Amino acid sequence: MKRSLRTVLLMASLFLVLAVTAQEKKVVYTCPMHPAVQMEKPGSCPKCGMTLVKKTITVKQSKPQPQKQPSRQPSQQDKKEPMNMPPTDTAKPMNHDHMQMDTGRDTTKPKMQIADTMKMDNMDMQGMNMNEPMSHHMSMSHAYSLNLPMGRNGSGTAWLPDASPMYGYMFHTPKWMYMLHYNLFLRYNNQDFTAKGSRGDSKVDAPNFIMLMAQHQVGRNGLFHYNIMSSLDALTGSNGYPLLFQSGEAYKGKSIVDRQHPHDLFSELSVSYSQALSPKADVFVYVGYPGEPALGPVAFMHRPSAMDNPDAPITHHWVDATHVTFGVATIGVRYGQFKLEGSSFTGREPDENRYNFDKPRFDSWSGRLSYNPTENWALQVSHGFIRSPELLHPEEDVNRTTASAIYSKSLSANSTFNATALWGMNKVKEHDGENAVLVGGEWRKNKLAFHSRYEWVQKGIEELSLDESVYGHDAVFPVNAFTVGFNYDLLKLGGSRLAGGGQWTLYHADERLNTLYGKNPMAYEVYLRLYPGRMK
Numbered sequence: 196m197k198r199s200l201r202t203v204l205l206m207a208s209l210f211l212v213l214a215v216t217a218q219e220k221k222v223v224y225t226c227p228m229h230p231a232v233q234m235e236k237p238g239s240c241p242k243c244g245m246t247l248v249k250k251t252i253t254v255k256q257s258k259p260q261p262q263k264q265p266s267r268q269p270s271q272q273d274k275k276e277p278m279n280m281p282p283t284d285t286a287k288p289m290n291h292d293h294m295q296m297d298t299g300r301d302t303t304k305p306k307m308q309i310a311d312t313m314k315m316d317n318m319d320m321q322g323m324n325m326n327e328p329m330s331h332h333m334s335m336s337h338a339y340s341l342n343l344p345m346g347r348n349g350s351g352t353a354w355l356p357d358a359s360p361m362y363g364y365m366f367h368t369p370k371w372m373y374m375l376h377y378n379l380f381l382r383y384n385n386q387d388f389t390a391k392g393s394r395g396d397s398k399v400d401a402p403n404f405i406m407l408m409a410q411h412q413v414g415r416n417g418l419f420h421y422n423i424m425s426s427l428d429a430l431t432g433s434n435g436y437p438l439l440f441q442s443g444e445a446y447k448g449k450s451i452v453d454r455q456h457p458h459d460l461f462s463e464l465s466v467s468y469s470q471a472l473s474p475k476a477d478v479f480v481y482v483g484y485p486g487e488p489a490l491g492p493v494a495f496m497h498r499p500s501a502m503d504n505p506d507a508p509i510t511h512h513w514v515d516a517t518h519v520t521f522g523v524a525t526i527g528v529r530y531g532q533f534k535l536e537g538s539s540f541t542g543r544e545p546d547e548n549r550y551n552f553d554k555p556r557f558d559s560w561s562g563r564l565s566y567n568p569t570e571n572w573a574l575q576v577s578h579g580f581i582r583s584p585e586l587l588h589p590e591e592d593v594n595r596t597t598a599s600a601i602y603s604k605s606l607s608a609n610s611t612f613n614a615t616a617l618w619g620m621n622k623v624k625e626h627d628g629e630n631a632v633l634v635g636g637e638w639r640k641n642k643l644a645f646h647s648r649y650e651w652v653q654k655g656i657e658e659l660s661l662d663e664s665v666y667g668h669d670a671v672f673p674v675n676a677f678t679v680g681f682n683y684d685l686l687k688l689g690g691s692r693l694a695g696g697g698q699w700t701l702y703h704a705d706e707r708l709n710t711l712y713g714k715n716p717m718a719y720e721v722y723l724r725l726y727p728g729r730m731k
């Protein structure tokens with residue numbers, strides 16, 4: 196009895212102590228160039244590398260009154276507590292202006308806790324939004340680093356430039372930050388519309404994907420993240436959509452040629468944990484089933500230079516086709532603007548059943564070195580050994596090497612320029628390496644965007660399903676594809692944009708292929724596109 200009374204008293208006094216608003220002085224280390232950077236320990240700025248200077252600030256640590264249930268910015272103590280707080284605040288779109296992330300431009304926002312606490316305190320002192328959950332002042336960091344900006348998020352663990360425009364919604368519960376991103380096309384596509392050859396086709400379809408990212412800080416330096424990416428591509432046909440000279444994967448015992456395969460219902464289900472060793476260094480693990488190994492640049496549909504283009508690149512299986520792999524484990528380390536990663540993954544491409552989970556094999560590996568020299572650039576080189584990727588050629592293993600540069604620049608408040616240049620090479624034993632090059636860009640101003648893409652790729656007789664007795668076993672055919680297109684925002688639907696767009700493609704291939712494809716076949720497509728507005 197006595198004991199429990201004492202416990203109650205102790206609890207009550209503890210509560211009282213916590214309930215009063217305490218002010219305390221705190222020494223922080225801040226960057227002369229980037230005042231938002233506030234660290235607890237001396238060091239250098241994660242943004243510019245300058246030596247941090249000592250500064251004393253007043254931090255008010257307020258605790259909510261018992262009635263004032265609502266969530267708040269987790270303070271440092273909270274973050275050490277186990278996750279036992281019920282999410283009183285259901286997720287809702289961040290529709291207040293001040294909740295939207297200023298991304299792209301200002302990449303000087305490392306997600307330091309003290310800075311966050313101060314933000315909350317400022318709000319307290321001004322008496323604003325007291326009944327509103329305060330956790331919306333929590334800012335979202337990069338998916339695999341507490342000390343990198345979220346603009347660097349790409350696909351898998353790959354990096355985009357920090358200045359990349361971000362299209363999506365952010366929302367939150369007290370402990371979790373979420374971001375939702377999607378791209379949905381409804382289109383008419385006609386490949387070889389002048390009917391010069393026999394390999395073209397036309398179709399009405401709807402390439403699409405939706406991606407949900409969630410993250411939660413663990414303790415002071417840990418970050419848990421999960422990613423769900425889903426696509427209903429297969430609803431409009433399990434054999435994919437017409438795309439001249441495209442190759443990769445199989446359907447009903449035949450290689451998919453001159454079509455782009457649909458993506459799986461679950462293209463990514465991944466979890467990761469990152470630990471910040473210092474503001475400049477992180478280590479992380481990433482596991483996906485399915486997921487994306489550290490091979491190639493950010494997958495095509497997540498590159499800002501190509502979001503208006505519904506077509507997969509015909510270089511896809513030379514560079515980034517492993518973005519949907521059933522079974523991936525990656526470990527990585529970041530130091531400053533460099534990142535080194537290694538993956539073990541399943542070499543076999545997804546099978547034609549787009550709704551199931553394929554067998555994980557972990558028979559392949561890859562390594563990637565990434566470097567973002569400025570906020571505008573993301574560079575990488577990578578190499579992978581892919582065991583038996585094609586169901587129909589199980590004896591063939593592929594060595595893939597890639598290098599890429601992605602560029603993003605904000606030209607004005609509503610204008611961006613994004614570009615990608617990449618090279619990939621597939622090397623199969625006893626065959627010459629087959630190379631692929633892609634250069635593409637998008638320029639956007641207000642509602643209007645123009646995009647363009649040029650590709651050159653060497654395709655062999657297997658990839659194009661050609662008759663070996665006619666062309667020879669080792670024949671390789673250079674193929675060129677050049678696309679120009681536009682996208683115009685017609686309507687704002689809440690936070691989303693409904694756009695109309697179109698594009699035209701000119702192909703130029705080895706003349707030995709003219710009997711099949713015709714000389715310089717052309718394609719066009721027109722579409723409606725639904726996508727989230729830009730976060731800024």
Ligand SMILES: [Cu+2]
Nearest residue numbers: 458511516518
């Ligand atoms: Cu793909």
